[in-house]
Amino acid sequence: MEGRCIMRVVKSVAEMAEVSRELRASGKTVGFVPTMGYLHAGHISLVKAARKDCGSVVLSIFVNPAQFGQGEDLGTYPRNLAGDVEKCRMADVDVVFAPEAAEMYPAGYATYVTVEGISDRLCGASRPGHFRGVATVVTRLFNIVRPHRAYFGQKDFQQTVVIKRLVRDLMLDVEVVTVPTVREPDGLAMSSRNSYLSPAERMASVQIYRSLASARSLRESGETRAGVLTQKVRENLSHEPMFKAEYVELVDADTLLPVQSADGRCVIVLAVRLGRTRLIDNMPL
């Protein structure tokens, strides 16, 4: 019987490393989708991209304590392992790797990876240590799973830039693939944190995408000035009094540094607070 028929759920780091060795030894390309679980259509689009490219697909589910700061939502982050496993089965995942925190950070664990500069801006400014936690867990996951390719959502844009930098700097033997953001019918970017929104907040949240779309329209009509484009976004957000904008910036797609003009490859990135929920989104221009 072919291995692809039976999905494995692996809890231990040692077993996951062994399963990956077997997959590689059998000549299969390993595609890897790291997640924090509570899977939605955005995650499934990552699985589909991996499924298309790779002979085997490993999806990890790990709510990584190291990337949450004090007072953030580690304790309340939504979890549903049984539901996630079922979704993975439906999406034809080969291996679900779902370690406990004590497996990922055993007693005596002491090693952390930082990507300086790009980790400190935007989300990093309001979430100190966040990208250190991301870089650390991704390095460890990559070395456990040893994938040929790893798939990340464009929605977490800064994360993709940090991980690409990390992979290049540490010479990790992984190709990082960014997959376009999947949106709800009304435009809201899929996120596990959308489950935090009250019905009224969920209604208001549509304005995030609209504000980005309005900047894109403005860009398509010829406007390139960063100040004008970001002001358009802010204006749109301000129509909704529930929003508190944390940042709205036009940045270079590779360096994340602010640009004055939307000439090259650049992205409008934003973070807003909507009640107690923090949401991020972005739009390449």
Next chain:
Amino acid sequence: MEGRCIMRVVKSVAEMAEVSRELRASGKTVGFVPTMGYLHAGHISLVKAARKDCGSVVLSIFVNPAQFGQGEDLGTYPRNLAGDVEKCRMADVDVVFAPEAAEMYPAGYATYVTVEGISDRLCGASRPGHFRGVATVVTRLFNIVRPHRAYFGQKDFQQTVVIKRLVRDLMLDVEVVTVPTVREPDGLAMSSRNSYLSPAERMASVQIYRSLASARSLRESGETRAGVLTQKVRENLSHEPMFKAEYVELVDADTLLPVQSADGRCVIVLAVRLGRTRLIDNMPL
């Protein structure tokens, strides 16, 4: 003709990665000896250990700026690439990897690895950032060279503990081998920095080994109290007024934490300044 007959000297990261891929693909075990060059008999003993275990031996020569602090000896650290290459040829090394700093830290390089806790004590206390530089360059070198085994001298004892922790935490697929310290006939541990010593300092330096040997004798006569054993070392060092002891401690061999009693696997570690030169040594008890 067999590859082992012709030693290669590689300067570029990309070429080194390619050479390693070829070595592995040919089924050879890759042994790796990372050094800062100015090779002495201690380094050659690492090569011999690698030569004995492995089908191919890669030795790197890189004076790593990231592990030197402000005001330290990065600029004056002794270098002799031509002499080192000749010594490697004599010692039957297969590949010398000697990158420039701009190859190891290209423009935009931003990723650093820290091993918390054990990096902060002993040498880390007087050399902040030192082990961050070591952990970073070793991670990068391991991922370029992809060795099966890597060889480090016991002389840099804290370094071996930091690297073992790093390898375990980041799941690097390398076996770390520690090789006993090689000493001059009078007991001084081999070090490239011994070249800094004036004739008078070189004469005085023998007291470092004697002080450690006196503690070992005391231990063999039944003394286990840490305070008494380290005091014995300090007393011996104080016979030589040129010394300034930076630390003398009895520590657990795995955690580097101070121990009260020399019961388990423990090591006396010390750092002294002798004029402008900083020397370290240690003795397992």
